[in-house]
Amino acid sequence: MNVLIVGASVGGLTVAEALRHKGYTGSLRIVGEESHPPYDRPPLSKEVLTGTWPVERTHLRDEQRLAALDADWLLGRTAERLRPADHAVELDDGRVLTYDALVIATGLKPRRLPGQPHLAGVHTLRTLDETLALKRELQVAQRVSVVGAGVLGCEVAAAARTLGKAVTLIDPEPVPMLRTLGHELGGRVAELHRSRGVRLRTGTTVSRLVGENGRVTGIALPGGELVETELVVLALGSVPATGWLAGSGLTLDDGLRCDSTLRAADDVYAVGDVARWSDPATGTTHRLETRTNATEQALVVAANLLGGQRHHRPVPYFWSDQYEIKIQVHGVLGPHARLRLLDHDDSRFAAVAEENGTTTAAIGWNHPRGVRTARRHLAA
Numbered sequence: 001m002n003v004l005i006v007g008a009s010v011g012g013l014t015v016a017e018a019l020r021h022k023g024y025t026g027s028l029r030i031v032g033e034e035s036h037p038p039y040d041r042p043p044l045s046k047e048v049l050t051g052t053w054p055v056e057r058t059h060l061r062d063e064q065r066l067a068a069l070d071a072d073w074l075l076g077r078t079a080e081r082l083r084p085a086d087h088a089v090e091l092d093d094g095r096v097l098t099y100d101a102l103v104i105a106t107g108l109k110p111r112r113l114p115g116q117p118h119l120a121g122v123h124t125l126r127t128l129d130e131t132l133a134l135k136r137e138l139q140v141a142q143r144v145s146v147v148g149a150g151v152l153g154c155e156v157a158a159a160a161r162t163l164g165k166a167v168t169l170i171d172p173e174p175v176p177m178l179r180t181l182g183h184e185l186g187g188r189v190a191e192l193h194r195s196r197g198v199r200l201r202t203g204t205t206v207s208r209l210v211g212e213n214g215r216v217t218g219i220a221l222p223g224g225e226l227v228e229t230e231l232v233v234l235a236l237g238s239v240p241a242t243g244w245l246a247g248s249g250l251t252l253d254d255g256l257r258c259d260s261t262l263r264a265a266d267d268v269y270a271v272g273d274v275a276r277w278s279d280p281a282t283g284t285t286h287r288l289e290t291r292t293n294a295t296e297q298a299l300v301v302a303a304n305l306l307g308g309q310r311h312h313r314p315v316p317y318f319w320s321d322q323y324e325i326k327i328q329v330h331g332v333l334g335p336h337a338r339l340r341l342l343d344h345d346d347s348r349f350a351a352v353a354e355e356n357g358t359t360t361a362a363i364g365w366n367h368p369r370g371v372r373t374a375r376r377h378l379a380a
């Protein structure tokens with residue numbers, strides 16, 4: 001068999017490793033748009049931005065382990081077109097790679113503010129190169145604005161505050177991280193940022209970015225207020241990196257649609273942030289943007305490539321580090337979930353989230369041991 005993996009990050013790498021681990025000895029080719037060896041994204045908005053980790057520490061494997069995979073790495077190369085009928089992928093350098101089985105692990109691309117001029121000092125953060133560019137500018141800027149108070153925006157705000165910057169965090173929702181944590185827990189995140197000196201502007205959108213001589217100087221809010229700033233980080237969420245699959249006949253629907261075995265078409269599988277899988281039990285589809293999900297899906301796909309019939313039925317899990325606080329969530333928090341504290345003191349708690357009489361999530365706030373115990377309520 002000849003396996004081609006597009007996307008050389010945690011999802012793609014884990015499929016390759018799991019295949020070898022299970023005894024696969026055939027050809028493995030891995031195409032990745034970024035020129036870096038596979039690295040971990042979670043530290044980018046945390047340890048890399050604050051400078052507590054050198055870049056090398058983000059590398060997912062050292063050179064020896066990558067070499068031991070015996071894979072053909074095509075890094076710095078972009079897949080531009082998929083021709084499923086020919087079992088072929090066209091690359092940006094004109095090469096055409098054929099496959100017996102294809103794994104698509106192309107992740108996400110950050111959203112930008114539509115209709116805004118291109119201004120220096122405006123950043124997105126998805127890749128290592130983007131992180132290093134932002135980090136360089138953070139060394140000199142004093143006033144930083146973050147647009148979007150989701151997980152990424154909150155982490156960037158925390159990192160910038162830790163570096164002593166004056167930070168404004170702007171979001172249209174009433175509390176940060178509403179989509180992932182709901183109102184009650186999102187309210188605690190708001191308190192956390194306020195207590196650390198972040199200027200929180202929730203419940204407001206951005207009218208436009210303001211610049212002088214090609215460089216951002218402010219953010220105009222509705223009603224005429226101007227937030228003066230030297231740097232803007234756009235943390236507006238991301239969209240699945242499926243542009244290269246247009247016209248392939250695969251179903252694109254806020255992600256690459258696949259079944260619960262993560263099969264998207266004959267001999268084509270999807271893994272990680274890009275994959276939208278269907279749950280036959282409920283008829284619903286899901287896509288997760290979490291590190292653990294990418295690894296779990298990769299293990300399912302590796303098994304299925306080798307003839308298995310494994311289904312992906314995860315209990316979603318993510319964590320976020322902001323200041324010295326580690327937030328951990330197993331399960332799903334709806335907007336109106338109520339917290340029931342199980343164990344708490346002044347600096348930490350473990351809780352379950354309840355909605356309509358059902359326990360939907362286990363939560364740790366600086367309490368890794370407590371969240372493990374809370375998880376048992378979820379399984380019950």
Ligand SMILES: Cc1cc2nc3c(=O)[nH]c(=O)nc-3n(C[C@H](O)[C@H](O)[C@H](O)COP(=O)(O)OP(=O)(O)OC[C@H]3O[C@@H](n4cnc5c(N)ncnc54)[C@H](O)[C@@H]3O)c2cc1C
Pocket residue numbers: 006007008009010011012031032033034040041042043044045077078079080105106107108125126127152241244271272273274288289290291292294317318319320321
């Ligand atoms: C800054 C940041 C912080 C995060 N923090 C957390 C956290 O604290 N906790 C958590 O659970 N999750 C976190 N995440 C999410 C987690 O990193 C992702 O869920 C995970 O990286 C998904 O892995 P993936 O392999 O699916 O995609 P990605 O890691 O996005 O990798 C996709 C790769 O495919 C490449 N690619 C895209 N298109 C093409 C193409 N056409 N041809 C070739 N290559 C292509 C991309 O360049 C990229 O290298 C964070 C993400 C970011 C960006």
